[in-house]
Amino acid sequence: MRLRIIFSKTEAMRYTGHLDLYRTWERTLRRANLPLAYSQGFKPHPRLTLASALPLGFTSQAEVMDVWLENNLPIDQVERALLRALPPGLQVEQISQVETQAPGLQARLVAAEYLVTLNQPYSDLDARLEKVLSVASLPRERRGKPYDLRPLILDLQRQTDDPEGCQRILMRLSAREGATGRPEEVLLCANIDPLAACIHRTGLNFVD
Amino acid sequence: MLNPVDIQQRLDRILPRVRKPGRYTGGELNQVVKDWDKIPVRIALVFPDIYDLGMSNLGLAILYDLINQRPDALAERAYSPWPDMETAMRQADIPLYSLETKHPLSQFDIIGFSLPYEALYTNVINALDLAGIPIFASERSENHPIVIAGGHATYNPEPMHAFIDAFVIGEGEEVIQEIIDLYQGWKSNAGGREELLASLARIWGVYVPSLYKDHYEADGTFAYIERLDQRAPLPVFKRIAARLPPPTTNFIVPYIDIVHNRIPVEIMRGCTRGCRFCQAGMITRPVRERPVAEIVTALEEALAKTGIEEIGLLSLSSSDYTQLVQAVSERFAGRHLAVSLPSLRIESFSVDLMDALKNTRRGGFTLAPEAATERMREIINKPVSTAQLLETARAIFSRGWSTIKLYFMIGHPSETLDDVQAIVDLCKAVLAEGRRLIGGRAQVTAGVSTFVPKPHTPFQWVPCDRIDQIHAKQDLLKKGLRGKGLKLNWNNPEETMLEAWLSRGDRRLAEVIYRAWRNGARFDSWSELFRYDLWLGAFARTGLEPAFYTHRERPIDETFPWEHISTSVHKKFLTEDYLWSLQGKTRVDCRERCFACGILPNFAELRRDNPGDVWQCPEVKSKRIRIRDLAPAGEMIHL
Numbered sequence: 001m002r003l004r005i006i007f008s009k010t011e012a013m014r015y016t017g018h019l020d021l022y023r024t025w026e027r028t029l030r031r032a033n034l035p036l037a038y039s040q041g042f043k044p045h046p047r048l049t050l051a052s053a054l055p056l057g058f059t060s061q062a063e064v065m066d067v068w069l070e071n072n073l074p075i076d077q078v079e080r081a082l083l084r085a086l087p088p089g090l091q092v093e094q095i096s097q098v099e100t101q102a103p104g105l106q107a108r109l110v111a112a113e114y115l116v117t118l119n120q121p122y123s124d125l126d127a128r129l130e131k132v133l134s135v136a137s138l139p140r141e142r143r144g145k146p147y148d149l150r151p152l153i154l155d156l157q158r159q160t161d162d163p164e165g166c167q168r169i170l171m172r173l174s175a176r177e178g179a180t181g182r183p184e185e186v187l188l189c190a191n192i193d194p195l196a197a198c199i200h201r202t203g204l205n206f207v208d
Numbered sequence: 209m210l211n212p213v214d215i216q217q218r219l220d221r222i223l224p225r226v227r228k229p230g231r232y233t234g235g236e237l238n239q240v241v242k243d244w245d246k247i248p249v250r251i252a253l254v255f256p257d258i259y260d261l262g263m264s265n266l267g268l269a270i271l272y273d274l275i276n277q278r279p280d281a282l283a284e285r286a287y288s289p290w291p292d293m294e295t296a297m298r299q300a301d302i303p304l305y306s307l308e309t310k311h312p313l314s315q316f317d318i319i320g321f322s323l324p325y326e327a328l329y330t331n332v333i334n335a336l337d338l339a340g341i342p343i344f345a346s347e348r349s350e351n352h353p354i355v356i357a358g359g360h361a362t363y364n365p366e367p368m369h370a371f372i373d374a375f376v377i378g379e380g381e382e383v384i385q386e387i388i389d390l391y392q393g394w395k396s397n398a399g400g401r402e403e404l405l406a407s408l409a410r411i412w413g414v415y416v417p418s419l420y421k422d423h424y425e426a427d428g429t430f431a432y433i434e435r436l437d438q439r440a441p442l443p444v445f446k447r448i449a450a451r452l453p454p455p456t457t458n459f460i461v462p463y464i465d466i467v468h469n470r471i472p473v474e475i476m477r478g479c480t481r482g483c484r485f486c487q488a489g490m491i492t493r494p495v496r497e498r499p500v501a502e503i504v505t506a507l508e509e510a511l512a513k514t515g516i517e518e519i520g521l522l523s524l525s526s527s528d529y530t531q532l533v534q535a536v537s538e539r540f541a542g543r544h545l546a547v548s549l550p551s552l553r554i555e556s557f558s559v560d561l562m563d564a565l566k567n568t569r570r571g572g573f574t575l576a577p578e579a580a581t582e583r584m585r586e587i588i589n590k591p592v593s594t595a596q597l598l599e600t601a602r603a604i605f606s607r608g609w610s611t612i613k614l615y616f617m618i619g620h621p622s623e624t625l626d627d628v629q630a631i632v633d634l635c636k637a638v639l640a641e642g643r644r645l646i647g648g649r650a651q652v653t654a655g656v657s658t659f660v661p662k663p664h665t666p667f668q669w670v671p672c673d674r675i676d677q678i679h680a681k682q683d684l685l686k687k688g689l690r691g692k693g694l695k696l697n698w699n700n701p702e703e704t705m706l707e708a709w710l711s712r713g714d715r716r717l718a719e720v721i722y723r724a725w726r727n728g729a730r731f732d733s734w735s736e737l738f739r740y741d742l743w744l745g746a747f748a749r750t751g752l753e754p755a756f757y758t759h760r761e762r763p764i765d766e767t768f769p770w771e772h773i774s775t776s777v778h779k780k781f782l783t784e785d786y787l788w789s790l791q792g793k794t795r796v797d798c799r800e801r802c803f804a805c806g807i808l809p810n811f812a813e814l815r816r817d818n819p820g821d822v823w824q825c826p827e828v829k830s831k832r833i834r835i836r837d838l839a840p841a842g843e844m845i846h847l
Contacts (some may be wrong), residue, residue, distance in 0.1 A: 012230070015228075015229040015233055019465070023465070027517070056229070084790070
């Protein structure tokens with residue numbers, strides 16, 4: 001059976017990279033004693049797919065993963081087994097069964113939403129954000145390749161401050177293959193130090 | 209002083225800026241966090257290298273588990289920060305802290321360092337400095353933690369004597385309990401530090417260097433050690449556990465990739481093969497084996513707790529694992545579990561064993577002939593014939609492996625360039641067998657390290673190769689082992705020199721280590737960070753001659769600065785074995801026949817109380833044991 005798990009990634013787990021997260025899930029499913037399916041062949045690997053890599057240091061409440069099990073089990077039984085086996089920093093938000101032949105997660109991903117909490121206040125925050133949105137293009141470079149960040153910003157707005165009075169920004173960025181906007185790049189365009197901000201993913205958007 | 213909350217806040221600011229921040233967070237599955245204020249004895253266990261290496265260290269995992277099982281003690285972990293993190297920590301004034309509760313190391317009662325090898329010494333000093341604990345033991349007061357070190361390198365503790373309050377010589381499982389008990393009693397009586405050290409010294413297996421003084425001959429060689437406190441033992445006998453306790457199964461599951469991503473289980477401690485270059489084989493005697501059922505149960509438990517996808521069955525040498533392999537492969541079949549075995553005997557039966565494991569991941573097959581000519585193998589007492597090696601290689605290739613890894617050493621006593629050339633020829637002969645059987649896929653990887661003579665071994669007298677000799681030998685290897693299907697790995701000769709100086713060093717080297725650290729030396733086992741010039745500079749400043757420690761052939765009657773540390777293997781036995789090596793005389797596996805190395809006479813009582821297969825030494829029934837009962841008449845050489 002194929003399961004879709006929506007999970008949070010918080011605490012120290014935010015420093016676990018994409019590949020290490022696969023391994024962490026494999027171990028979690030093994031501890032849960034769930035019949036994780038493995039690929040055939042010379043070097044079998046567990047059948048897990050994460051929708052989108054979360055950059056190191058970001059937290060999230062909306063990561064999506066598909067898992068293949070060798071046989072069918074009631075969802076609540078899977079959930080109970082998983083809850084006992086989860087490591088600190090991973091929480092299961094939702095589990096559902098999906099069609100085995102349903103299209104892959106990565107191909108259907110279109111956008112990601114982020115909530116950015118700033119460690120230090122900017123008195124002109126609104127103006128900074130407006131300036132980013134007002135231009136027609138934002139030429140940037142990533143790994144030596146030039147690209148335009150502006151069309152990847154689908155939404156950018158100030159949120160109400162958090163209870164502790166920290167400023168917050170909401171972003172919705174394109175997350176299509178080959179057209180992925182990175183929230184820290186958006187911050188840099190607004191002249192905000194990304195290392196002085198907590199970036200939290202609040203949602204992943206898929207097309208049907 | 210910073211409290212854990214301050215440290216956490218400062219960390220939150222610097223972690224996004226450093227490489228692999230997952231090394232510095234703690235909080236992993238199965239870590240143990242206790243209520244700091246309610247626990248009387250707090251111990252920080254430190255591996256003085258990065259997390260990735262330290263988390264793979266079985267010794268510390270065992271101690272962590274044992275200490276945390278006690279309701280009156282806690283153990284937390286700390287590792288060396290990589291230089292980028294060290295810089296960030298020093299800038300933010302963050303002291304070295306424990307991963308579990310972020311307490312500064314200086315707030316612990318006891319700091320326990322693991323010292324498996326010498327290249328970690330400068331990192332110990334750096335860790336103390338980062339923790340704000342005085343580097344020199346003599347400068348610590350009642351307000352500072354007691355600094356303890358254990359591990360294989362501490363069988364010659366002298367070069368580190370100035371920095372460590374007490375060394376644990378030998379196995380830690382039992383002695384740690386006695387140290388905690390003693391510490392707790394001392395703490396509640398509010399005694400002085402000297403009183404604590406003097407009491408520690410009376411625990412079997414504990415060496416307190418400040419209770420002894422070193423003396424030298426006019427020529428600079430070591431003369432004798434003087435006891436400053438008559439209650440301190442001389443010699444200090446190593447500690448052993450008469451029976452191996454059940455294996456640890458509470459492993460912390462790291463958030464990030466580490467060096468060994470596996471559950472390690474020791475299937476046996478000690479070694480009966482008697483390879484003369486091998487320090488581990490001499491210092492970990494006697495051989496004690498774990499029952500197969502106990503190993504399988506422990507693996508089952510550890511797998512359930514961790515979910516880790518690989519198990520490593522550890523031992524120094526291969527014995528007859530048939531039963532174990534059978535039990536493991538039956539129990540864990542179909543669970544997508546990789547199993548690694550220790551280096552196997554060079555015989556085709558080993559291939560049957562590996563086959564039986566039906567590993568899903570099939571890497572290279574590793575054999576360790578250590579030398580390429582039969583003459584050389586007789587000198588080092590690893591008698592395997594070349595024909596046997598080639599036959600084993602044929603079995604490996606024909607059973608589906610395409611890569612054979614061969615481990616050798618250069619620099620064995622009396623080695624010539626012909627013996628080195630023989631390594632090239634042997635690798636090529638193995639490759640030729642592979643080509644014949646599986647064609648162009650066949651690959652041979654030669655791992656050629658440089659031999660460093662170690663204390664407490666039959667080769668403790670021999671000179672280490674000079675750098676120019678090592679270069680000549682490595683050049684020969686590099687020239688010979690190139691081309692399709694051949695790969696060569698070797699060690700940097702300058703790093704070998706460091707290991708050689710420190711391995712057989714005396715107390716005077718403490719100043720060299722300190723100066724090297726002051727000059728900036730750290731992470732000496734990392735080629736990209738090792739700086740030979742800093743060490744040469746440190747030697748020059750102290751006026752000590754590096755070659756004195758490495759290239760000198762020591763006279764057979766020289767007193768060594770590590771002789772007051774007793775492994776219970778008699779010097780007489782080591783001397784005899786050394787002289788035998790010069791004659792090319794070998795010894796069989798001592799399971800077949802006891803050579804009276806000294807273990808039994810020293811531990812006769814322990815053996816008598818633990819009869820049967822627990823030890824691989826002969827039984828001791830009577831109260832007294834005579835050496836002539838152990839070795840057949842006429843076999844002893846009297847010196």
